[in-house]
Amino acid sequence: MSTRPTIKTIAKDTGLSTATVSKALNGSPQVRPNTRDKVLEAAKKLGYEINLSGVQLRTGKTHQIAMITVISSPHDDEWSGVGYAQLVYGVSDVLHDTPYRVVQYQASSYEESFEIIRRIVANRKADGIILPGTRAQDERVEYMQLQEFPFVTYGMTTLAQPHAYVDTHNQRIVSICVERLIAKGHRRIAMLNADAVLMYSQARERAYCQSLEAASLPFDRELIANGELTPAFGREQFFEMSMFDAPPTAYFCANEATAMGVLSGFHVRGYEHGREAVVIATDDLNVSQYFSPPITTCYLPISKPSRVLGEFMLRLLNGEAPEKLQKLFVPDLIERSSDVSVIK
Amino acid sequence: MSTRPTIKTIAKDTGLSTATVSKALNGSPQVRPNTRDKVLEAAKKLGYEINLSGVQLRTGKTHQIAMITVISSPHDDEWSGVGYAQLVYGVSDVLHDTPYRVVQYQASSYEESFEIIRRIVANRKADGIILPGTRAQDERVEYMQLQEFPFVTYGMTTLAQPHAYVDTHNQRIVSICVERLIAKGHRRIAMLNADAVLMYSQARERAYCQSLEAASLPFDRELIANGELTPAFGREQFFEMSMFDAPPTAYFCANEATAMGVLSGFHVRGYEHGREAVVIATDDLNVSQYFSPPITTCYLPISKPSRVLGEFMLRLLNGEAPEKLQKLFVPDLIERSSDVSVIK
DNA sequence: ATCAAAAATATAAACGTTTAACTTAAGATG
DNA sequence: CATCTTAAGTTAAACGTTTATATTTTTGAT
Numbered sequence: 001m002s003t004r005p006t007i008k009t010i011a012k013d014t015g016l017s018t019a020t021v022s023k024a025l026n027g028s029p030q031v032r033p034n035t036r037d038k039v040l041e042a043a044k045k046l047g048y049e050i051n052l053s054g055v056q057l058r059t060g061k062t063h064q065i066a067m068i069t070v071i072s073s074p075h076d077d078e079w080s081g082v083g084y085a086q087l088v089y090g091v092s093d094v095l096h097d098t099p100y101r102v103v104q105y106q107a108s109s110y111e112e113s114f115e116i117i118r119r120i121v122a123n124r125k126a127d128g129i130i131l132p133g134t135r136a137q138d139e140r141v142e143y144m145q146l147q148e149f150p151f152v153t154y155g156m157t158t159l160a161q162p163h164a165y166v167d168t169h170n171q172r173i174v175s176i177c178v179e180r181l182i183a184k185g186h187r188r189i190a191m192l193n194a195d196a197v198l199m200y201s202q203a204r205e206r207a208y209c210q211s212l213e214a215a216s217l218p219f220d221r222e223l224i225a226n227g228e229l230t231p232a233f234g235r236e237q238f239f240e241m242s243m244f245d246a247p248p249t250a251y252f253c254a255n256e257a258t259a260m261g262v263l264s265g266f267h268v269r270g271y272e273h274g275r276e277a278v279v280i281a282t283d284d285l286n287v288s289q290y291f292s293p294p295i296t297t298c299y300l301p302i303s304k305p306s307r308v309l310g311e312f313m314l315r316l317l318n319g320e321a322p323e324k325l326q327k328l329f330v331p332d333l334i335e336r337s338s339d340v341s342v343i344k
Numbered sequence: 345m346s347t348r349p350t351i352k353t354i355a356k357d358t359g360l361s362t363a364t365v366s367k368a369l370n371g372s373p374q375v376r377p378n379t380r381d382k383v384l385e386a387a388k389k390l391g392y393e394i395n396l397s398g399v400q401l402r403t404g405k406t407h408q409i410a411m412i413t414v415i416s417s418p419h420d421d422e423w424s425g426v427g428y429a430q431l432v433y434g435v436s437d438v439l440h441d442t443p444y445r446v447v448q449y450q451a452s453s454y455e456e457s458f459e460i461i462r463r464i465v466a467n468r469k470a471d472g473i474i475l476p477g478t479r480a481q482d483e484r485v486e487y488m489q490l491q492e493f494p495f496v497t498y499g500m501t502t503l504a505q506p507h508a509y510v511d512t513h514n515q516r517i518v519s520i521c522v523e524r525l526i527a528k529g530h531r532r533i534a535m536l537n538a539d540a541v542l543m544y545s546q547a548r549e550r551a552y553c554q555s556l557e558a559a560s561l562p563f564d565r566e567l568i569a570n571g572e573l574t575p576a577f578g579r580e581q582f583f584e585m586s587m588f589d590a591p592p593t594a595y596f597c598a599n600e601a602t603a604m605g606v607l608s609g610f611h612v613r614g615y616e617h618g619r620e621a622v623v624i625a626t627d628d629l630n631v632s633q634y635f636s637p638p639i640t641t642c643y644l645p646i647s648k649p650s651r652v653l654g655e656f657m658l659r660l661l662n663g664e665a666p667e668k669l670q671k672l673f674v675p676d677l678i679e680r681s682s683d684v685s686v687i688k
Numbered sequence: 689a690t691c692a693a694a695a696a697t698a699t700a701a702a703c704g705t706t707t708a709a710c711t712t713a714a715g716a717t718g
Numbered sequence: 719c720a721t722c723t724t725a726a727g728t729t730a731a732a733c734g735t736t737t738a739t740a741t742t743t744t745t746g747a748t
Contacts, residue, residue: 007705016727019706022706023727030727051705053406053705055706056397057397057704057733059707059733060397060733089413089415103446104432122393231633260634263636264633267637290604292611293611294608350734350735364696366734367697375697398733402702402734402737
């Protein structure tokens with residue numbers, strides 16, 4: 001037995017045809033329970049394990065889930081990609097006991113990611129696509145819809161046709177954080193936000209404006225910064241904004257990396273958290289509890305949306321309708337530090 | 345042209361046989377340059393792209409590189425897996441222009457990872473394996489060697505038969521850091537190290553002992569802690585060790601997450617960095633520059649070993665000998681904060 | 689011009705699986 | 719009892735490629 005057993009081996013062993021063996025293994029009702037048992041027994045005895053290449057060639061099913069990541073600038077010194085990375089684990093974990101595997105596809109730009117998606121779809125290189133980082137009118141999403149290719153996004157779009165997605169409740173996050181700050185007397189609240197082309201960045205900006213408006217506070221465009229959410233970005237923006245004539249007294253950061261950067265800026269400039277200004281953030285690793293000082297955050301463990309991403313993908317491949325596969329997560333507010341004690 | 349072109353399509357188009365088309369596409373010397381051009385032209389015209397399932401079934405080549413990750417406890421609140429995650433990107437980036445893709449295989453224990461590897465090898469589910477987190481006498485490595493399956497580890501082993509690996513120069517890192525601390529007057533240096541079963545953890549402990557010995561300093565087992573390198577671990581260990589009758593004046597952390605935890609402990613206990621104690625660490629994200637205060641680290645951007653991991657894999661698949669594919673990276677010391685100003 | 693050798697191409701089988709179409713036997717129907 | 723239906727299998731083809739072997743074409747020497 002030098003060579004790996006196939007259904008042919010089982011067929012020979014049981015005296016059945018390969019067709020019956022195949023049907024038995026796939027639980028077809030066309031085969032008697034009796035014979036099915038015989039087949040399964042033989043399979044076990046011989047140590048049979050299905051060869052997915054055969055299946056793939058015959059049926060087109062690849063058992064691969066493509067995970068698209070767009071990392072614009074792979075600079076060494078930055079925290080980029082950490083968020084994505086954690087995403088992979090949740091999905092991968094959910095797929096653990098299925099024949100599906102997560103396959104990495106890395107793009108360096110939106111355009112390239114579109115190109116990659118086109119090739120995956122056209123050549124059926126995967127059975128489904130998971131796409132984080134959506135745009136409002138995302139052409140990639142439109143394309144996959146048009147081609148009727150299964151996909152789940154991490155992030156919503158404003159497209160008319162519904163699709164499967166998972167997202168955090170951005171509007172809620174922002175109103176929780178901003179209204180809290182306003183209630184405590186903050187009038188100039190900086191918002192360090194993601195790249196403006198991203199859907200969630202836009203949603204947050206809108207919510208930010210609404211919260212200000214509801215409190216009859218003026219909107220100052222200068223207090224909004226968009227960029228790649230790294231510590232470097234946070235620190236630089238702090239350096240800039242803190243030099244304003246009327247500098248912000250609060251920095252609302254779109255993730256914990258950015259918050260760390262702002263706190264680093266505090267340290268460099270001799271700021272004390274809660275004296276000149278405060279930092280509040282969205283967090284999905286809960287690493288902000290280890291900052292010095294720990295800061296208040298809206299916390300949603302990345303594993304949650306990540307796992308649902310995987311679950312939705314499986315259900316999609318099982319034939320469920322995309323419009324039934326949509327979920328928004330509402331993070332918890334975790335109060336930690338004196339984010340309200342700014343003397344104003 | 346509703347269906348995707350195959351070599352058959354090209355054969356029909358050019359009037360050649362599929363065999364010749366196949367050879368032409370693969371650059372076989374058996375085909376005349378003239379005909380090859382004709383084939384390539386037709387392929388381009390028709391938009392032909394090879395179907396890897398066919399290749400896979402015929403040749404056994406899967407074009408998949410399995411990346412094994414062992415995440416023992418997938419707790420939400422922790423920074424675990426971040427290191428692995430970054431590894432994927434470098435590999436994936438190097439494979440970008442090849443037909444190979446990185447496929448995630450996630451295990452929750454050493455035993456399970458072994459099981460997974462056995463299945464990948466036995467059923468040729470991948471063309472090669474990348475294995476981070478080696479043990480000294482790693483049975484998984486032995487197994488892959490025995491089965492002559494291509495693999496690259498991130499981390500060395502003490503096995504007799506050489507294999508392809510990438511690693512940081514642990515001995516050097518430790519001696520750089522520890523000797524620096526000793527030179528500045530530190531006598532009690534805590535070492536927050538990885539799980540003791542891991543090869544690099546052992547290597548570092550050995551180097552630590554050597555450095556102490558060279559300086560005729562006593563070795564105190566209490567100053568060494570092993571565990572999962574998270575901020576939580578760092579903080580807890582700090583809490584414990586700082587209560588010793590003779591507490592450490594320096595904490596040497598095996599990664600930046602642990603260092604962050606120790607600094608968090610400092611903050612909680614009202615320590616000031618450089619007064620009661622200092623922190624020094626190994627870093628591969630260079631995120632420690634944003635700590636408050638920034639700390640001195642031995643820095644090796646994770647992208648470097650990560651990319652070499654991918655390169656070695658490609659060369660291995662190209663037939664190069666494993667013993668030629670070994671590389672140790674020496675990190676740079678980045679001096680940042682007053683890690684020497686402890687009054688002792 | 690002829691012929692052998694070399695070069696280029698063709699034929700056909702194989703990889704492991706699924707599935708449409710077919711066969712056979714047994715059971716149901718009247 | 720003849721006929722129809724159903725259940726449970728079988729046969730054979732197909733998915734797209736590579737490659738061993740066979741065949742044809744070209745080349746170059748005589």
